[in-house]
Amino acid sequence: MQLDDVDRLAQTVRLGKRPHPVPLDPASWTVLQRSLAHREAWPTDNPHVMVTKGTKAGRSPASIAYLSHVLDDCGYPPRMIRSTRLVDLVNTMDPKLVAAAFGMDPQAALIYLADNIDPSRLHDQQERS
Template sequence: MLAPLHGASSAEVRTLQITDVDAAAQTVRLGKRPHPVPLDPASWTVLERCLDHRAKWPTTNPHVMVTKGTKAERSPASTAYVSHVLDDC
């Protein structure tokens, strides 16, 4: 949702961290953009679902997108993971 609706790059999505999310304002900080990006209701719902799913994993990884391979680390999801996560769509 961040890519097609908000022009987020793969790197911006991969490196999005929990601290980049402002729930009260429903915005995210993407990459080096100078201002927070306000999210539309659909994008916010998707982000909330992602955060809910992430909260069920025992991890200290600061990134929003955590995979089986990164949950024990602090690194973002791989470029390959992000490029293939939507293959079924």
């Protein structure tokens, strides 16, 4: 992702070949803002959001190897972090919107609803009995 892909006013990003900008939830927007603030401290003309010691002098993106290991120290693989974020988003928002934002099939987003019970609906069911 490049700096031009970030719309600070709308809090959206353009990802890959997706036809529309992707709105970011508050937690993701905060992470992106911290990344951009960290990046601004580096004197570089590299157009990418993530800049490493090896890419700050050029214009190439961070390597796939770097990106796959950037979170090693936290002890959680990117896949687990993504799944955790998706579970939270799908359970608090419309699963179809989440699927569209992440470029997923709507049916795939429904998997993250498994074993989720809305406690407010349980009370209604007990009153009807």
